[in-house]
Amino acid sequence: MTKVSNRSAQPLSHKITVTALLSAIAFILQYIELPVFFMPGFIKFDFSDLPALLAAFSLGPVYGVVTELIKNLVHLPVSNSAMIGELSNFILGAAFVFTAGLIYKKDRTRKGALLGSIIGAAVMAVVSLPINYYIVYPIYENFMPLENIIGAYQAILPRVKTLWQCLLVFNVPFTLLKGLVDVLITFLIYKKLSPILHK
Numbered sequence: 001m002t003k004v005s006n007r008s009a010q011p012l013s014h015k016i017t018v019t020a021l022l023s024a025i026a027f028i029l030q031y032i033e034l035p036v037f038f039m040p041g042f043i044k045f046d047f048s049d050l051p052a053l054l055a056a057f058s059l060g061p062v063y064g065v066v067t068e069l070i071k072n073l074v075h076l077p078v079s080n081s082a083m084i085g086e087l088s089n090f091i092l093g094a095a096f097v098f099t100a101g102l103i104y105k106k107d108r109t110r111k112g113a114l115l116g117s118i119i120g121a122a123v124m125a126v127v128s129l130p131i132n133y134y135i136v137y138p139i140y141e142n143f144m145p146l147e148n149i150i151g152a153y154q155a156i157l158p159r160v161k162t163l164w165q166c167l168l169v170f171n172v173p174f175t176l177l178k179g180l181v182d183v184l185i186t187f188l189i190y191k192k193l194s195p196i197l198h199k
Contacts, residue, residue, distance in 0.1 A: 015059050018197055022051035023070035030075055030089075039174055040152035049093045050182045053120075056101025057113060057190065058197035064097030084139045091131055096124035096179055117186065121179025128175040132167050 026048045033044035048071060056064025071093075072086040079086055103116030137149065146163065153166040160166045 010059070015063060018059060019055055019063050019067055019070070022055045023067045023074070026051040026067060026071040027074050030071065036174065038156065039170060040149075040156070042152065043171075043174070045178060045181075047182065047185070048089070049096055049179070050185055052093055052097045053100060053117065053182055053186050054190065054193065054197060056097040057104055057186070058194070061098045061101030061105060064101045065094045068093040068097060082139065082143070084136055088131055088136045092124050092128055092175065095127045096120045096182075099123045113190075114183075114187070117183040118180070121176055121183060124179050125172050125176035129167055129172055132171055133164060137163060137167075 029048040029050065030046055033046045035041065036043065036045050049068070052064045052067040052071070055067040068090050072090045075086055076083055097120065100113075100116040100120030103119060104113045106112070107115070137146075140149065150160070150163060150166055153160050153170055157169065160169055
């Protein structure tokens with residue numbers, strides 16, 4: 001992660017162009033979903049938060065959130081989750097990249113970026129618990145009975161008995177891991193992309 005001192009001097013046209021490009025990439029990445037052996041089959045792993053994290057670091061935290069918003073708005077017409085998946089993706093992704101970008105904005109060093117992105121991933125994981133419990137899964141119950149949802153988790157770990165336990169044992173660690181993978185990839189590619197992002 002390179003330190004850049006003239007981010008605020010970037011022209012608005014450049015920021016809009018980069019945000020649009022990263023949003024398009026994020027939208028495409030939403031289609032690349034990978035099954036995870038330790039999660040129920042209806043939960044997939046994707047890398048669509050990665051471009052928003054790049055936007056948060058290169059342009060600022062607000063642009064990271066805007067990238068998350070555009071990505072999910074564009075995805076709405078092809079939603080297969082009654083739009084609740086997009087809402088959840090936006091809230092969690094925005095919590096992740098805004099936190100990371102805000103901390104990096106105050107400490108624009110490699111250490112600041114690492115600390116910000118790890119804290120951002122942790123915030124996303126914590127936020128996922130109430131969002132899933134109070135918003136996402138109650139709506140999903142209209143399509144799949146709660147006992148079937150819990151049953152999908154129990155097929156992996158029979159000890160879990162309630163939805164809260166399922167989310168705490170499975171979804172929170174999974175969300176944290178997903179964020180940390182995005183952090184790792186960001187640190188691997190950011191330096192190479194930096195000239196384009198900061199041009």
